[in-house]
Amino acid sequence: MVRKAKELTLQEQKRIKDELKDAHDFDPRDPLFGLSKDQLSGPSISRRASLRLLAASGALSAWHLMPGMTRSAIAQNRGGDLVAGWSGVGEIVTLDPAQINQVLQFQISSHILGGLTHLNADLVAEGDMAESWTVDDSGTEIVFKLREGVTFHNGDAFTAEDVVFTFLRSKDPDQSINGGLLANVASAEALNDLEVKFNLLAPQASFFVKTTERASGRALTIVSRGALESMGASQYGLTPVGTGPFRVTEHVLGQGVKLEAFADYWDPSRPGVDSINIIPIPETEPLGAAMEAGDIHIIGGNPVPAELVDRFAANDELVVDVIGGNGFQSLFINPWRDPFKVPDFNKPLAELMEEPGFQVRLALAKAIDRERLIELALFGRGVAAYGTINPAMGFFFEDDLGENSNQRFDPDEARRLLASAGFPNGDGFPTLTLKAGTPQRREAQIIADLLKTVLNIEIDIEIKEFQVLVPEFQAVDYDLLRIGSGGDFDPDDGIVDFMQTGSRLNGASRDKDAMPFGHFGEAVVDGEGTEQSSTVDLDQRRALVRKVNRITSDKVASGFLYHPVDTLVHSKAINFPAESRIVGLVDMDRVTFN
Amino acid sequence: MSGYLIRRLLGAAVVMFAVATLVFFMLRFLPGDPIQTMLFEMGDADAVERLRSKYGLDQPIYVQYWKWLTRIVVGDFGNSIYGSRISVSQIVLEALPRTMSLAALSFFVALIIAIPAGLISSLYKHTKLDHAVTVIAFLGLSMPDFWFAIVLIIIFAGNLHWLPAIGYAPLADGFWDWFRHLILPAIAIGTPFAAIIARMIRSSMLEVLQMEYMRVARSKGLLTFRLILVHAFPNALIPVVTVIGIALGILLTGTVVVENVFAIKGLGRVLIQSILNRDYPVVQGSIFVISAIFIFANLLVDILYTVIDPRIRYD
Numbered sequence: 006m007v008r009k010a011k012e013l014t015l016q017e018q019k020r021i022k023d024e025l026k027d028a029h030d031f032d033p034r035d036p037l038f039g040l041s042k043d044q045l046s047g048p049s050i051s052r053r054a055s056l057r058l059l060a061a062s063g064a065l066s067a068w069h070l071m072p073g074m075t076r077s078a079i080a081q082n083r084g085g086d087l088v089a090g091w092s093g094v095g096e097i098v099t100l101d102p103a104q105i106n107q108v109l110q111f112q113i114s115s116h117i118l119g120g121l122t123h124l125n126a127d128l129v130a131e132g133d134m135a136e137s138w139t140v141d142d143s144g145t146e147i148v149f150k151l152r153e154g155v156t157f158h159n160g161d162a163f164t165a166e167d168v169v170f171t172f173l174r175s176k177d178p179d180q181s182i183n184g185g186l187l188a189n190v191a192s193a194e195a196l197n198d199l200e201v202k203f204n205l206l207a208p209q210a211s212f213f214v215k216t217t218e219r220a221s222g223r224a225l226t227i228v229s230r231g232a233l234e235s236m237g238a239s240q241y242g243l244t245p246v247g248t249g250p251f252r253v254t255e256h257v258l259g260q261g262v263k264l265e266a267f268a269d270y271w272d273p274s275r276p277g278v279d280s281i282n283i284i285p286i287p288e289t290e291p292l293g294a295a296m297e298a299g300d301i302h303i304i305g306g307n308p309v310p311a312e313l314v315d316r317f318a319a320n321d322e323l324v325v326d327v328i329g330g331n332g333f334q335s336l337f338i339n340p341w342r343d344p345f346k347v348p349d350f351n352k353p354l355a356e357l358m359e360e361p362g363f364q365v366r367l368a369l370a371k372a373i374d375r376e377r378l379i380e381l382a383l384f385g386r387g388v389a390a391y392g393t394i395n396p397a398m399g400f401f402f403e404d405d406l407g408e409n410s411n412q413r414f415d416p417d418e419a420r421r422l423l424a425s426a427g428f429p430n431g432d433g434f435p436t437l438t439l440k441a442g443t444p445q446r447r448e449a450q451i452i453a454d455l456l457k458t459v460l461n462i463e464i465d466i467e468i469k470e471f472q473v474l475v476p477e478f479q480a481v482d483y484d485l486l487r488i489g490s491g492g493d494f495d496p497d498d499g500i501v502d503f504m505q506t507g508s509r510l511n512g513a514s515r516d517k518d519a520m521p522f523g524h525f526g527e528a529v530v531d532g533e534g535t536e537q538s539s540t541v542d543l544d545q546r547r548a549l550v551r552k553v554n555r556i557t558s559d560k561v562a563s564g565f566l567y568h569p570v571d572t573l574v575h576s577k578a579i580n581f582p583a584e585s586r587i588v589g590l591v592d593m594d595r596v597t598f599n
Numbered sequence: 600m601s602g603y604l605i606r607r608l609l610g611a612a613v614v615m616f617a618v619a620t621l622v623f624f625m626l627r628f629l630p631g632d633p634i635q636t637m638l639f640e641m642g643d644a645d646a647v648e649r650l651r652s653k654y655g656l657d658q659p660i661y662v663q664y665w666k667w668l669t670r671i672v673v674g675d676f677g678n679s680i681y682g683s684r685i686s687v688s689q690i691v692l693e694a695l696p697r698t699m700s701l702a703a704l705s706f707f708v709a710l711i712i713a714i715p716a717g718l719i720s721s722l723y724k725h726t727k728l729d730h731a732v733t734v735i736a737f738l739g740l741s742m743p744d745f746w747f748a749i750v751l752i753i754i755f756a757g758n759l760h761w762l763p764a765i766g767y768a769p770l771a772d773g774f775w776d777w778f779r780h781l782i783l784p785a786i787a788i789g790t791p792f793a794a795i796i797a798r799m800i801r802s803s804m805l806e807v808l809q810m811e812y813m814r815v816a817r818s819k820g821l822l823t824f825r826l827i828l829v830h831a832f833p834n835a836l837i838p839v840v841t842v843i844g845i846a847l848g849i850l851l852t853g854t855v856v857v858e859n860v861f862a863i864k865g866l867g868r869v870l871i872q873s874i875l876n877r878d879y880p881v882v883q884g885s886i887f888v889i890s891a892i893f894i895f896a897n898l899l900v901d902i903l904y905t906v907i908d909p910r911i912r913y914d
Contacts, residue, residue, distance in 0.1 A: 090765070095868060098682025099683045104682060178646065179653065240685070242682060242683030242685070243683050258683075258685070258864060259693075259862075259864020259872070260697075260767055260863075260864050284765060285862060287859050288862070290753070294753060294756045295756070297757050298757055298763075299760070300756070300765065470631065470875050472875060476631060477630070
């Protein structure tokens with residue numbers, strides 16, 4: 006198990022603090038973020054430079070620097086057939102990076118397809134399909150030198166044309182849903198068979214660690230033109246051909262994906278096993294039984310169900326590794342419906358506090374004991390949330406927000422606010438409906454119970470499929486709705502995507518005449534939320550982020566509930582090296598049997 | 600008989616057309632948007648509209664219906680609009696053998712339990728043995744199949760490690776592998792049906808055993824074994840076959856919960872998954888196939904009547 010921050014030695018704490026400080030110590034006006042172009046060029050980027058790039062993109066957190074997240078020797082026992090259970094999913098609908106829209110899909114595709122770079126667990130951006138690269142003085146022209154002699158699984162040679170083909174395909178909205186990830190890339194051109202040049206619109210700190218990264222990149226995850234043309238996009242989505250450490254031997258929708266070690270993989274030290282059989286397991290108990298019976302060696306896919314974690318942790322045959330996750334989960338409160346109607350959030354907070362609609366919103370937010378919710382619904386695995394900025398964003402996260410936020414748990418004050426709004430002891434309060442996704446049934450019931458206990462109000466639970474919940478969330482068609490976000494490494498993922506009037510997840514399909522904003526609209530959040538996004542001075546950005554985050558918290562943009570954690574479970578029969586432990590991913594190419 | 604068959608087949612075509620049409624329009628009234636969900640984290644409003652147009656979902660519903668109808672006439676059920684967009688035919692054809700395997704084994708399990716239980720119960724009516732079989736039958740009937748499935752997993756996979764908790768192996772991989780993956784779900788599915796069929800055999804047998812020809816046979820001194828299996832049981836089968844026919848239809852399509860528990864992608868799970876994804880072409884295609892299965896299972900039962908009881912004629 007990775008230790009908690011408070012369990013670290015003083016030396017370790019000092020090292021983390023120094024590394025964080027150094028990573029963020031650069032002139033924000035410098036397009037190369039205080040790094041020379043030699044430091045940015047590769048075959049690999051140093052740990053210090055990588056940390057700097059991650060910091061500049063807002064993706065660096067203290068979790069990345071925790072002991073245990075370091076390179077370890079690969080065990081020597083190679084071979085064997087690994088079986089992985091993919092949690093909470095009925096089928097892997099696609100492995101084509103152009104169509105991938107779920108983490109559980111690119112967790113698999115990253116074993117089959119390659120990117121130009123690969124971020125290892127030391128946070129060193131290494132060349133994956135690229136052998137080295139150079140950056141010009143402006144930071145906008147990047148030339149990658151590709152590895153020579155690399156072949157796709159079908160025997161085709163990998164060349165610069167494949168990179169350009171991938172780029173153009175990803176940019177084409179008819180072929181790819183991930184073109185938005187390349188918004189800052191103006192063009193790509195093949196200089197020769199082994200060199201490709203990218204022209205960026207502006208220097209982009211995250212280019213090497215996000216855009217070209219083999220797992221999360223997606224838009225620049227290299228696809229085989231020959232295979233695509235011969236098998237068609239549909240079949241390619243099932244059995245993609247790439248340059249990765251494994252090739253697909255079989256993919257039967259709903260039954261699983263079988264991978265076999267690619268004998269001609271460019272790195273002879275990988276993969277560590279002969280094959281991987283990935284089986285989707287939609288239900289919780291069969292997943293637990295399969296893990297305990299040794300039918301599967303490791304769990305990937307959706308987060309391990311909370312109710313299984315303690316059971317697994319008590320099992321001597323299993324390893325349970327919990328690290329900080331990234332995201333937030335919220336209770337959204339419709340500001341266009343009584344009794345919590347607030348048509349204008351621009352008023353000063355003191356003025357809002359006098360409005361009955363706002364008083365009810367705040368009463369709901371203050372009545373939820375987050376710690377109790379986490380204990381009951383998540384079996385203690387989560388961090389109380391009071392805003393969108395999560396602990397994995399280390400530098401931006403505000404430790405004491407929970408103590409100072411208007412939303413902090415205070416049952417007496419919640420009851421007083423409800424009484425002040427005209428509902429003493431919940432008398433006369435209408436029965437509300439709380440909409441939640443199927444997996445959140447238990448959580449929704451606990452929220453309803455907590456609110457009933459404190460405020461004496463009735464809440465009906467309405468469980469919806471995600472496919473129905475999302476459109477209703479976007480149409481602002483709910484009293485209360487439980488939804489959230491995952492995979493958030495940057496403050497923009499919460500603030501820009503959810504909290505601004507124009508956010509794409511702020512009632513995008515609402516009736517805009519009747520509702521000028523969706524669940525929240527506030528001028529400072531709109532203005533300074535946008536400003537923080539383009540502010541490269543990190544201290545300034547942090548100040549803006551924290552200010553905006555606090556406003557969304559104090560003015561109850563939503564009732565923030567918790568930040569989830571990332572849990573990896575595997576059998577002790579296998580060796581899962583620390584260098585493969587990357588939040589949200591399940592890298593199995595270095596896994597070996599003990 | 601042939602005239603009857605032609606009439607039934609024509610009737611089947613009309614029913615299937617009606618089912619297909621009904622499903623097409625009902626699906627469009629279901630809440631939920633496949634495109635918006637597909638692009639939840641990625642797309643803006645423009646991207647949603649672009650994809651909606653790409654799949655023809657922006658066209659008037661009658662245009663969509665006409666296009667779909669003209670395609671299925673030539674056997675083209677279209678492509679999934681979710682994920683890899685593979686053809687509906689491929690999805691259904693991949694799922695069908697799994698469902699048929701599971702249904703066949705479940706059916707076998709049901710009969711293996713039901714026939715002896717039903718016979719014993721009828722031959723020892725109102726005895727302790729009959730009461731015991733009746734209690735067990737009601738127990739089997741009242742257990743939710745998903746609960747029973749989980750109990751089986753906990754015992755045989757989790758604790759004893761005898762059988763796999765999840766997955767499916769095709770028959771081509773070998774009988775034992777196929778059998779050990781399917782036996783737990785088959786027991787979970789087959790047990791409630793065994794209870795129904797056993798009760799039906801009991802009541803039907805009690806009726807037949809009171810017939811005059813049975814009294815005659817007994818007075819002729821026939822052995823009990825021959826009396827039961829040759830004279831009584833075949834004559835008690837007509838109502839049982841009706842129930843078995845319905846059960847077969849349900850087994851071939853309605854095992855979704857157990858399929859989900861054991862992570863077996865059969866036809867039922869294809870249907871549920873596609874409904875959850877609002878994957879319209881797959882929902883339409885799989886319901887079309889499921890309705891065909893039901894119709895032909897019933898037709899098969901009707902034909903079987905004539906085999907069991909030669910007095911039955913449809914001409």
